[in-house]
Amino acid sequence: METWSVAGQPTTTSNMPGLLLGDELPNFEVETTAGTVKLHEYFGDSWGILFSHPRDYTPVCTTELGRVARLSGEFSKRDVKLIALSVDSLEDHRNWSKDILAYNCEETEGCELPYPIIADNKRELAVALGMLDPVEKDKNGIPVTARCVFIIGPDKTLKLSLLYPNTTGRSFDEILRVVDSLQLTAHKQVATPTEWMPGGCVMVPPNMPEEEAAALFPIGVFSKEMPSGRKYLRYTPDPQDRKGCEPPPAEPELPTTL
Ligand code: BEZ
Numbered sequence: 532m533e534t535w536s537v538a539g540q541p542t543t544t545s546n547m548p549g550l551l552l553g554d555e556l557p558n559f560e561v562e563t564t565a566g567t568v569k570l571h572e573y574f575g576d577s578w579g580i581l582f583s584h585p586r587d588y589t590p591v592c593t594t595e596l597g598r599v600a601r602l603s604g605e606f607s608k609r610d611v612k613l614i615a616l617s618v619d620s621l622e623d624h625r626n627w628s629k630d631i632l633a634y635n636c637e638e639t640e641g642c643e644l645p646y647p648i649i650a651d652n653k654r655e656l657a658v659a660l661g662m663l664d665p666v667e668k669d670k671n672g673i674p675v676t677a678r679c680v681f682i683i684g685p686d687k688t689l690k691l692s693l694l695y696p697n698t699t700g701r702s703f704d705e706i707l708r709v710v711d712s713l714q715l716t717a718h719k720q721v722a723t724p725t726e727w728m729p730g731g732c733v734m735v736p737p738n739m740p741e742e743e744a745a746a747l748f749p750i751g752v753f754s755k756e757m758p759s760g761r762k763y764l765r766y767t768p769d770p771q772d773r774k775g776c777e778p779p780p781a782e783p784e785l786p787t788t789l
Contacts, residue, residue, distance in 0.1 A: 533665060535673050538653045542663070549661025550692065556581070556683050559656055563614065563647035564624050571687055573647075578611040578710065579683040582701075583657070583676040585667050587619040587627040591700040596644070598703050600637070603645035609710050613646035618657060618675050621629040624648040630680035651676070680706060682713060690717075719770045720747060730758070732776035735765035 534541045550556065556579075558571040570581070582599070584592040596615060599606075606613055617624075630645045636642055648654065657663050657676050664677035678695035690713050695701055712723040721733040735744045735752055741762075744752045748767040753776075755764040768776040 537663075537673060543656055544661075544663065544665050547658050547661040547663060550681060550689050552689055552692070554689050556681065556687050556689065557659060558687075559659075561649045561651070561656065561751075562621060563649050564621060564628065564644070565647035567648070568614075573614060574612050574683060574685075574687070576685050578607070578609065578685060578714070580611055580613050580706070580710075581616060581679075581683065582613070583616040583662050583679045583683045585664065585675045585677065585697045586617060586669075587623045588630070589695070590687075592617075593627075593631055593634055595703070596631045596648075600631065600635050600645055602703050602707060605707055606710070609707070609714060611710055614648060614649060615677065616649040616651050616656060616662075618651050618669070620652055620653055621649065621650040624650055656765075663787055664697055680685050682706075682710065684713075684717065715769070715771060721767065721770065730769050730772040732766040733769050735767055737763050 532543045532545060534543050534606070536542070556690060558569050560569050570579075584595060585590060589606050597613070598712060599613060601612065619627075624656075628648070631644060632642050643737055651657050654663065654673075654676075660679070660681070662676045662679045663674040665674050667675050667677070675697075677697065678693075678699070678701055680691075680693040680701065681689055682691040684690045691709055693706075695700065708728065711729050712727060716734070717723060719733075720736060720739065724732070724734050727733065735748065739747075741752075743769075744765065748770070750768050753766045754762045755766070757764060766776060
């Protein structure tokens with residue numbers, strides 16, 4: 532396995548500590564385009580998203596950070612604070628931000644990127660959080676950051692993570708969708724099915740007894756007959772929407788032509 536010297540330490544992808552579901556985000560002090568911040572204080576009592584990209588001044592990253600800028604109002608509505616990260620310098624982040632805004636906004640005069648970018652030049656967070664991509668390297672042959680997303684709850688623990696390679700840009704609409712699911716399921720005893728969107732049917736967790744489900748979801752619980760005869764596919768309306776719900780078909784329709 533390839534080993535790189537990162538901040539004087541021999542590093543491989545297998546000895547990056549990483550962050551797993553339920554782990555507390557370490558309270559790193561970081562240099563950002565908005566000054567020095569400590570991550571816990573920056574996120575405060577809000578939800579937080581820490582997302583990394585490989586390099587400044589690259590095309591896919593520019594589209595991604597531009598999309599996040601455009602969606603920042605949607606994240607604020609959900610009380611989510613955003614912070615980006617790469618191993619580039621603060622100076623690069625500041626200058627590249629103007630390109631991101633120019634790509635993204637009709638009017639850039641007086642505009643600022645609505646979230647800070649961390650300069651992790653020493654790769655301290657990248658190694659501690661398992662963000663390095665062994666495929667994409669800087670001019671010294673040291674890996675740069677992959678496209679990670681960490682969604683942190685108000686209790687500072689990891690609720691969800693995504694890890695994409697440098698060649699595949701992320702969908703931040705999907706990240707908004709999963710924030711909606713995480714926030715709903717943090718407060719209500721439900722789970723959300725594939726492709727769920729707010730207002731769609733939610734699912735009753737498999738370990739919940741029928742009587743408890745009936746009491747908890749008075750609008751109704753609909754179960755779908757399964758060949759096994761087991762009643763585990765149980766739907767109920769989105770408890771934050773209160774409309775009735777039609778269970779979706781078991782399988783989405785596939786295109787008929789190959
Ligand atoms: C990009 O953002 O376009 C990119 C960055 C690193 C490798 C490949 C693509």
